[in-house]
Amino acid sequence: MSAIAIIKKEDLIKGSIKIIRTKGVENLSARHLAQTVGCSTQPIFRIFKNMDDLKNTVYDDVYEIQNKYLSNGENHQVPFIGIGLSYIEFAKKEKNLFKFLFMSVNSKYNNILDMANTEQGEKYTKMIEVSTGLSHDSSKRIYINTWLIIHGIASMMATTNSQLTDQEIESIIFDAFKGYRQALMNKELNNKYKRV
Helix, strand or coil: CCHHHHCCHHHHHHHHHHHHHHHCHHHCCHHHHHHHHCCCCHHHHHHCCCHHHHHHHHHHHHHHHHHHHHHHHHHCCCHHHHHHHHHHHHHHHCHHHHHHHHCCCCCCCCCHHHHHCCHHHHHHHHHHHHHHCCCHHHHHHHHHHHHHHHHHHHHHHHHCCCCCCHHHHHHHHHHHHHHHHHHHHHHHHHHHHHHC
């Protein structure tokens, strides 16, 4: 049996993730992947149309790795805050995977408003709605505003040697969340009285 027949799609995905994780997406090439997996470039282009097709497939698998991190945060006393902390933890521990997902030309979510309208964004908005008692629109506003701060901290963790402690990070996010919650509660209350 030839080596071409042995190489599977999963091998190429795992090899790609290994390269991205250790050296960054800029080092993911057909030649480098072939060396990593131990094959010629032929199986790569037999299984994938081109390198963009491969990166799109790998993107979905890396996104699932990130989602496993995020699901750990749901046990936090404020689940949305826990998810944000887990997102930052992912950026800190998996710098190159984070950059591939959110800071490269391969990024599918370059706009927080796009993320807010996904199924996952709706899930987070609902979490906030349940924990605050605010309307869907106000909860979505808290999600967008707080997530911009969370993403900023995560990006800093992925690209610098930030000395922020876990406690400091949690305090920053909590303060932002509480501030937005209070401002939107006041706004909803004022709107309610205006209608009376």
